[in-house]
Amino acid sequence: MARIPIKSEVTGKVWKIEAAVGSTLAADDTIMLIESMKMEIPVPAPANCRLVEILFQEDEPVKEGDVLAIVER
Amino acid sequence: MTQEQGAAAKPPRPDLQAVLDARAATLDAARPEAVAKRRKTDRSTARENIAALLDTGSFLEYGQLARPARRDMTGAADGFVMGTGLVDGHRSAIAAYDYTVYAGTQSYINHAKTDRLLKIVRDLRLPFVLWAEGGGWRPHENNIALRDCEETFGLMAQLSGLVPTVGIVSGRCFAGNANMAGLCDTVIATRQAAMGVAGPALVEAGLGIKLTPEELGPPEVHERSGAIDVLVEDDREAVAMARRYLSYFRGPGAAGETPDVLALRDVIPENQRRAYDVRKVIDGIADVGSVLELRKGFAKAVVTALIKVGGRPVGVIGNQPMIRAGAMDTPACDKLSRFAQLCDAHDIPLLFLCDTPGLMVGPEAEETAMVRHSSRILTVLANATVPFMTVVLRKAYGLGYYMMGSLAMNPTLIVGWPTAEFGTMGTQGAVKLMRPAELDAAETDADRQAIEKRLSDEIRHRNSALEVAARFEWDDIIDPADTRSVVSRFLASLPPVAPRPGRKRVIDNW
Numbered sequence: 001m002a003r004i005p006i007k008s009e010v011t012g013k014v015w016k017i018e019a020a021v022g023s024t025l026a027a028d029d030t031i032m033l034i035e036s037m038k039m040e041i042p043v044p045a046p047a048n049c050r051l052v053e054i055l056f057q058e059d060e061p062v063k064e065g066d067v068l069a070i071v072e073r
Numbered sequence: 074m075t076q077e078q079g080a081a082a083k084p085p086r087p088d089l090q091a092v093l094d095a096r097a098a099t100l101d102a103a104r105p106e107a108v109a110k111r112r113k114t115d116r117s118t119a120r121e122n123i124a125a126l127l128d129t130g131s132f133l134e135y136g137q138l139a140r141p142a143r144r145d146m147t148g149a150a151d152g153f154v155m156g157t158g159l160v161d162g163h164r165s166a167i168a169a170y171d172y173t174v175y176a177g178t179q180s181y182i183n184h185a186k187t188d189r190l191l192k193i194v195r196d197l198r199l200p201f202v203l204w205a206e207g208g209g210w211r212p213h214e215n216n217i218a219l220r221d222c223e224e225t226f227g228l229m230a231q232l233s234g235l236v237p238t239v240g241i242v243s244g245r246c247f248a249g250n251a252n253m254a255g256l257c258d259t260v261i262a263t264r265q266a267a268m269g270v271a272g273p274a275l276v277e278a279g280l281g282i283k284l285t286p287e288e289l290g291p292p293e294v295h296e297r298s299g300a301i302d303v304l305v306e307d308d309r310e311a312v313a314m315a316r317r318y319l320s321y322f323r324g325p326g327a328a329g330e331t332p333d334v335l336a337l338r339d340v341i342p343e344n345q346r347r348a349y350d351v352r353k354v355i356d357g358i359a360d361v362g363s364v365l366e367l368r369k370g371f372a373k374a375v376v377t378a379l380i381k382v383g384g385r386p387v388g389v390i391g392n393q394p395m396i397r398a399g400a401m402d403t404p405a406c407d408k409l410s411r412f413a414q415l416c417d418a419h420d421i422p423l424l425f426l427c428d429t430p431g432l433m434v435g436p437e438a439e440e441t442a443m444v445r446h447s448s449r450i451l452t453v454l455a456n457a458t459v460p461f462m463t464v465v466l467r468k469a470y471g472l473g474y475y476m477m478g479s480l481a482m483n484p485t486l487i488v489g490w491p492t493a494e495f496g497t498m499g500t501q502g503a504v505k506l507m508r509p510a511e512l513d514a515a516e517t518d519a520d521r522q523a524i525e526k527r528l529s530d531e532i533r534h535r536n537s538a539l540e541v542a543a544r545f546e547w548d549d550i551i552d553p554a555d556t557r558s559v560v561s562r563f564l565a566s567l568p569p570v571a572p573r574p575g576r577k578r579v580i581d582n583w
Contacts, residue, residue, distance in 0.1 A: 009373065010396060037398040037430070041348045 003052070005067040006043060012036030014056045014068075023051050031069050034062060049073040099137055099149035107149075107173035114265065116244065117308040119154045119169035122204055125312040126167060127158035135190060142181040142217055148174035152207075153183035155190045157199060160319055166194045169204035172244055177207025179249045180214050184223035191228040200237040200322060202315050203257065208272060209248025225249075229256045234418035234576040237322040241311045242301065245286045247272040255300070258415055258580055259367065261314050262301040266292045299371035299408065299583075317365060321379045321386040322419050324570065328384040329360025337553035341467055341492045348398065351376050351391040354426055354466060358382060358389075358557045367412060372404035374433075377412035379421070382557060385564045388416035391426035392477065394467070401473050402433040403441035407583060409476075410449045414580045416459055420570045423461035424560060425478030431471035450476040455483075458577070462486040462563045464556060465493040465538075465547065480546060486563045488549045490556075495536040495546070504528045 015035040019025060025045035032054070034041045045051070049071035056068055085093060101108050101118050111118050117125070123132065134156040141151050152174030157166050168190055170177035179187075194201045226249070232238055233256070240257030246268045254260050254268065262268070269276075269290035277283050295301040305314050320326065337357040340349055355364055359380035366378040374396040378389045390409050392399035401409075416423050432438075432447050454461075454476065462485055463478030474495070478484050497503065504525050505512065511528070515521035534540060538550045551559055 037400060038346065039348045039394065039398040040344070040346050041395055044350075 001072050004046065004049065004071050004073065006031060006046070006069045006071060008034060008043070008062045008064055008066045008068050010034055010036040010041050010062075011064045012041065012062060014058050014060050014062055015040060017054060017058055019045075019051050021051055021054055025049055025051055025071065031071075032056075034068075043068055045071060047073055095138055104149060104173070110173055115307065116172075116265070118173070119171040119204060122241075122243075122308060122312060123154060123158075123167055123169055125309070126160055126202060126316060127165075128160065128162065131159035133157045135193075136186040139182050139186055141175075142214060146175070146213065150174075151180055151182045151186070152177055153186050155186055157193070157197075160200070160202075160316060163319070163323060164197070164199055165319070166190060166197075166199040166201045167203070168201075170207035170250060172206050175208075175211050175213070176245070177250060178211035179207065179209060179225075180211045181218050181223075184225050187225045188223060188228055191225070191232065194232060194236060195228070198236055200239075200319055201232065202239045202241065202319070203253060204241045204243065205250050205254040205257075206242060206244035206246045206266075207250035208245065209250055226252060226256065229253060232256075233258075233579045233582075234414075237319065237419060239315050239318055241315060242266040242268050243308050243311050245272075247286065247290075248275075255582060259303070259318060260295075260301040261303045261305060261311050261318070262292045262295060263305055263307050263311050264292055265307065266295075266301075268292075268295055268300070293370075296370035299368050299404065302367045303365075304370070318379075321365065321381070321421065324386070324420075326381070326384045326386075329363050329381055332357050332359060332361050332557070334358075334554045334557050337556055340553070341490065345467075345494075348394040350395055351393050351426055351428065351466075354556075355380060355389055355391060357553075358424075358560055359387075360384065368408050372402075372408035374399060374402055374405040375409050377408055380424075382560050382564060385561075386421050387560065387564070388412060388421045388423045389426065390423060390477070392429040392466075392473075394428050397433065399429040399468065400431060400433045401429055401447065401476070402438060403443055403446040406432075406443075406446040406450050406476075410453045411581055411583065413450070413453045413457060414578065417453070417457040418576065418578050418580050420459055420577075422459055422564060422567060423478070425461060425463040425484070427463060427465045427469050427474055427477040427479075428467040429470065429473040429477060430468050431473035447472065447476065454478070460485045460563075460567050462560065463488070464551075464559075465489040465495075467492045468494055468496065470496040485566070486559070487547050488551050488559060489538045489541065489547050490553050491538055491550060493538040493541070493547075493550065494533070495541050496532075503532055 012034045016033045018030045018032055027047045029045045030042040032043050052072045053070040097103055101120050137150050139151045141148050152171040155168035238257040240254035240260045242254050243263040251268050251270055267286040267290050292304055296304045303314055305311050334357055340353045363381035364378050374393055376391045376393050380387050380389055480487055508528055515524050541547055542550045
């Protein structure tokens with residue numbers, strides 16, 4: 001089982017967390033939405049995986065490169 | 074010669090045997106220590122790489138018997154294996170610095186070899202693949218020549234736009250070797266690459282810091298900075314990538330498999346604020362497996378990729394809404410401009426996928442000379458002659474849209490998706506600037522907001538896809554599922570590329 005860090009590609013604010021820790025995700029399922037430049041940027045699961053950790057809360061600012069969550073596959 | 078004659082063949086005469094021995098001595102089979110060194114780090118030898126790329130038996134080697142200029146030095150082919158051959162049946166030139174010969178350094182004789190090959194590349198118009206790994210000039214040969222007269226870097230630079238040039242950086246590539254890579258259209262690096270304009274010795278001398286080659290210039294740095302175009306795992310993948318890349322520079326080829334085109338109807342979310350990955354649009358247009366993205370790790374606000382549609386090469390430039398809402402910053406402007414030059418020089422029609430709120434604004438953007446970098450796109454596109462078409466996916470605002478293949482740039486075809494939305498600027502700002510009197514006349518905040526909303530809606534409706542098409546500002550509004558078919562028909566309308574005596578244009582290195 002590999003732990004894969006999900007890094008933010010954008011700088012903005014965590015707007016909505018869409019998936020629960022422990023849930024099983026399919027590739028492309030939205031883990032959370034980041035608000036950046038008035039757009040909702042989805043953060044997708046990179047592959048079929050399990051969401052094991054979310055490191056940010058809603059409304060928290062994020063920077064490009066921050067690790068948002070950890071998935072396992 | 075019959076088998077009987079072969080069986081009875083005399084052994085070669087001494088003069089021929091000497092030649093056969095000299096030739097054999099340069100091959101990997103005669104150099105087990107050199108091969109072993111490469112194996113220690115899971116590397117291929119120069120000759121293995123060349124053999125992997127070229128069609129079997131097609132390699133015509135030049136200078137196999139060349140030796141280092143100093144009598145007290147030895148090195149197979151003076152560390153530079155080169156010649157012409159066929160890649161998938163197509164005439165090409167290849168060269169590889171041999172790292173097992175004095176760390177692939179450049180020398181008096183191998184500069185002469187390079188110069189000769191570059192002139193043949195120029196005169197025969199051959200696509201050129203160069204394995205650039207090596208340590209730059211070979212210090213042992215300082216003062217060996219009466220005068221320093223290699224034309225190598227100038228000759229290499231003069232190939233720009235004339236033939237496709239591919240640099241492969243799969244090991245330590247520094248100084249002169251790095252500049253040879255930097256002069257190629259496209260650089261493919263592997264995870265074992267380390268590259269820089271100067272190696273540890275000069276860095277320590279100049280800056281007083283001690284770094285290994287891998288600390289100085291690892292592939293991740295070059296991927297992020299845009300210095301390299303494609304990052305692959307190892308020597309084998311680099312060969313495969315070079316082979317694949319060259320196939321986009323030969324004009325129409327065999328058609329590939331059709332992708333799922335219906336999926337395109339669902340790529341753009343109905344929620345206008347929701348971003349999507351423009352790569353999904355590209356996947357719904359291109360032959361399956363034909364998307365070759367360049368500079369993926371750099372300037373992510375725009376995606377540049379070579380694709381094939383029905384076997385015909387196309388250069389795609391797409392805004393990436395996932396990054397800064399698709400706003401075009403300085404790196405994106407540069408990435409777009411250079412890719413457009415690459416396709417213009419090599420007659421690859423362009424396809425713009427437009428969804429941008431415009432150029433990146435604000436003081437930080439201005440620190441990057443946005444005025445100049447954004448203008449670069451205009452200079453390239455307005456003066457390019459390769460045909461292009463544009464699909465407006467969603468937002469088409471301001472000068473960003475103007476530059477993303479708008480009608481003013483003279484596309485052969487410009488169409489919109491149902492979600493396409495034209496705008497000279499964001500509607501909120503537009504309303505405030507255009508109707509200040511009407512807004513100021515509002516008595517309450519609620520009234521003011523209601524007026525803003527009405528005016529915004531008017532602007533938005535006027536700039537919606539069908540209204541823009543009614544004004545014939547775009548050639549059509551299409552079903553997203555038809556996009557691939559529209560691209561095919563656009564390609565089918567283009568005239569064949571006329572042969573030309575020289576290059577069309579130079580391609581900027583950056």
